[in-house]
Amino acid sequence: MSSERPIRGDERTGDDRGGTEHPGDERYGGVPVGEVPDDEPAPTGPTPATADEPGESPLVRVRNLQKYFYEDDTLYDRLLGQEPTAIRAVDGVSFDVREGETLGLVGESGCGKSTTGETLLRLQEPTGGTVEFDGQDLENLDDLTPFRRRAQVIFQDPFSSLDPRMTIGASVRQALDVHGVGTPDERRERVAELLERVGLSADQFDRYPHEFSGGQRQRVGIARALALDPDFLVLDEPTSALDVSVQAQVLNLLEELQDEFDLTYLFISHDLGVIRHICDRIAVMYLGEIVEIAPADELFENPQHPYTEALLESVPRASTAEADRELETLSGDVPSPRNPPSGCRFRTRCPKVIPPDDLPLSQNQYRAVMDVRARIEDHEVSLEPVEGDGDEGVSVAGLRDRLFEEALPPAEAERVDAALSELVDGEWEAAAATLRERYESVCERRHPDGERAACHLQQVPADEHPSAGDSGE
Numbered sequence: 001m002s003s004e005r006p007i008r009g010d011e012r013t014g015d016d017r018g019g020t021e022h023p024g025d026e027r028y029g030g031v032p033v034g035e036v037p038d039d040e041p042a043p044t045g046p047t048p049a050t051a052d053e054p055g056e057s058p059l060v061r062v063r064n065l066q067k068y069f070y071e072d073d074t075l076y077d078r079l080l081g082q083e084p085t086a087i088r089a090v091d092g093v094s095f096d097v098r099e100g101e102t103l104g105l106v107g108e109s110g111c112g113k114s115t116t117g118e119t120l121l122r123l124q125e126p127t128g129g130t131v132e133f134d135g136q137d138l139e140n141l142d143d144l145t146p147f148r149r150r151a152q153v154i155f156q157d158p159f160s161s162l163d164p165r166m167t168i169g170a171s172v173r174q175a176l177d178v179h180g181v182g183t184p185d186e187r188r189e190r191v192a193e194l195l196e197r198v199g200l201s202a203d204q205f206d207r208y209p210h211e212f213s214g215g216q217r218q219r220v221g222i223a224r225a226l227a228l229d230p231d232f233l234v235l236d237e238p239t240s241a242l243d244v245s246v247q248a249q250v251l252n253l254l255e256e257l258q259d260e261f262d263l264t265y266l267f268i269s270h271d272l273g274v275i276r277h278i279c280d281r282i283a284v285m286y287l288g289e290i291v292e293i294a295p296a297d298e299l300f301e302n303p304q305h306p307y308t309e310a311l312l313e314s315v316p317r318a319s320t321a322e323a324d325r326e327l328e329t330l331s332g333d334v335p336s337p338r339n340p341p342s343g344c345r346f347r348t349r350c351p352k353v354i355p356p357d358d359l360p361l362s363q364n365q366y367r368a369v370m371d372v373r374a375r376i377e378d379h380e381v382s383l384e385p386v387e388g389d390g391d392e393g394v395s396v397a398g399l400r401d402r403l404f405e406e407a408l409p410p411a412e413a414e415r416v417d418a419a420l421s422e423l424v425d426g427e428w429e430a431a432a433a434t435l436r437e438r439y440e441s442v443c444e445r446r447h448p449d450g451e452r453a454a455c456h457l458q459q460v461p462a463d464e465h466p467s468a469g470d471s472g473e
């Protein structure tokens with residue numbers, strides 16, 4: 001058997017996407033890689049419950065997994081001694097994948113799902129944290145070959161993951177060749193069996209990928225992933241590129257194969273409809289962190305994290321009394337993983353951000369003040385005079401009208417005006433500090449933890465939630 005790692009056409013490396021990895025490199029600010037380079041405690045997120053029931057032992061145990069990318073630093077940067085900024089794609093995630101289950105990993109585009117899957121499979125080197133597979137820490141293995149046989153991946157786009165110059169039979173057989181499994185005849189027979197099992201025909205062995213439809217190509221991808229009889233599959237958006245009717249067929253096939261071959265799945269998708277259909281438990285990711293993890297039904301029926309709620313709100317519901325409701329869309333942009341918000345990363349978009357005690361503002365008013373403060377901190381408020389400002393340039397009242405749609409109660413309007421007055425004088429930091437002093441939220445000060453959801457609201461009695469009794473209008 002070869003000890004060489006199989007070369008796979010479908011593997012993406014850090015370089016493919018423009019970034020550079022610097023695992024274990026301490027020249028970046030002297031911050032040992034794997035530590036959080038600021039004063040905040042390392043994020044932890046929801047604590048995975050220890051599995052103590054029979055049949056619920058974890059096959060994969062991930063703890064505080066981190067993957068940072070570093071943009072290429074130029075010679076000029078180095079001459080100036082500038083430190084490259086880390087892109088914190090995965091920033092301390094912990095979860096178990098229990099034997100025989102399907103764990104879903106869901107979240108908006110760019111939140112770190114694929115990087116989590118690739119890093120736990122060691123297709124990318126982690127920056128920090130541990131991954132145990134079947135009780136063994138991958139870090140301690142001299143040879144990853146046995147792990148690579150047992151843990152496979154299926155990507156979204158079967159066309160780009162299949163070599164166009166290779167017959168599909170040769171593609172499926174490749175892993176058997178690399179790992180030296182069986183005689184050539186036995187390998188051919190195994191490939192024929194696999195093609196039949198995934199709904200293709202053994203006669204199609206010598207055909208090329210372009211002769212197949214998208215759904216058929218994904219079946220080839222599945223046959224290839226199964227060739228070495230693995231225990232664990234990372235399915236990275238396996239049906240996202242397919243038509244809806246074909247999606248259902250491929251999902252059904254994956255479910256049948258799971259039962260037949262005792263497979264454990266990590267199912268990555270941004271599509272909550274698909275996730276609900278196929279997953280036993282679901283982990284919700286936001287900006288490099290897991291914010292909630294729960295059994296699928298519980299998560300859908302009673303989401304605990306405002307981000308999970310917002311994601312669910314944005315999904316159309318068929319055949320329920322709510323089918324006609326207006327879909328809520330998540331407001332605001334996802335912040336950059338180069339500079340994630342302090343405390344709870346969702347707070348800049350959260351509709352339930354916790355105000356200081358006794359603040360007489362509705363959630364919408366509070367959000368408006370918080371947004372203005374963020375814009376001041378980022379120097380993103382225009383101080384150019386506009387029509388009606390008169391000869392003296394921009395005025396406090398003019399600025400207030402521009403920045404706030406809704407009037408604030410008098411005492412708060414006074415505080416805001418004091419800050420705007422500093423802003424008009426060009427004192428950006430002072431203006432931000434004036435607002436911070438009065439309006440800072442616990443959500444920005446402290447990173448949240450929790451058994452199931454990493455949200456400070458879990459520590460606040462339900463009737464005192466900021467949204468309680470507030471229509472948000």
Ligand SMILES: Nc1ncnc2c1ncn2[C@@H]1O[C@H](COP(=O)(O)OP(=O)(O)OP(=O)(O)O)[C@@H](O)[C@H]1O
Nearest residue numbers: 014017018019069087089109110111112113114115
């Ligand atoms: N090689 C790389 N170099 C630099 N940044 C990267 C690299 N790979 C991923 N990223 C960044 O890391 C973050 C997480 O990306 P990732 O692809 O894991 O997210 P995702 O949730 O899988 O999104 P999608 O569903 O769009 O694939 C993004 O901001 C992405 O731009």
